[in-house]
Amino acid sequence: MTGLNMKSAEKLQVVNYGVGGYYRTHHDFQPNTARKSANGSRIATVLIYMSNVEQGGATVFPLLNVTIWPKKGTAAVWYNLDSYGNNNNITLHAACPVLLGSKWAANKWFREAGQEFIKPCPLHKETRSQ
Numbered sequence: 001m002t003g004l005n006m007k008s009a010e011k012l013q014v015v016n017y018g019v020g021g022y023y024r025t026h027h028d029f030q031p032n033t034a035r036k037s038a039n040g041s042r043i044a045t046v047l048i049y050m051s052n053v054e055q056g057g058a059t060v061f062p063l064l065n066v067t068i069w070p071k072k073g074t075a076a077v078w079y080n081l082d083s084y085g086n087n088n089n090i091t092l093h094a095a096c097p098v099l100l101g102s103k104w105a106a107n108k109w110f111r112e113a114g115q116e117f118i119k120p121c122p123l124h125k126e127t128r129s130q
């Protein structure tokens, strides 16, 4: 799906939110103080929606003005780091409270290790691509 190396990825994390369940705004990348953690920081996130939600439960990116409504069998993919490995702060996101129903989702977090040749760091700023 992403073409990224899965060897360094974290185990799939399944989450369930009941009514009122939410996740405050956050970034998925590691704080700079913890960048030396195993396999580096979380380069990308794949968020798989495993259920529909009757009301509420959207994933929102307030700095991008993007709202994603959970739909069973769909997934959202985004890069938490830019091509240089810097934190991409605009990926700030949150899970809005579930108002009615239940939300099942699964997170796959890809780490930096092993992505060097798949997503190489550009040598010059001019050649930067995302």
Ligand SMILES: O=C(O)CCC(=O)C(=O)O
Binding pocket: 015, 023, 028, 047, 057, 058, 059, 060, 093, 094, 095, 096, 105, 107
């Ligand atoms: O469930 C969501 O919509 C977002 C979950 C999330 O951001 C996370 O688990 O890191």
Ligand SMILES: [Fe+2]
Binding pocket: 026, 027, 028, 093
């Ligand atoms: Fe997240």
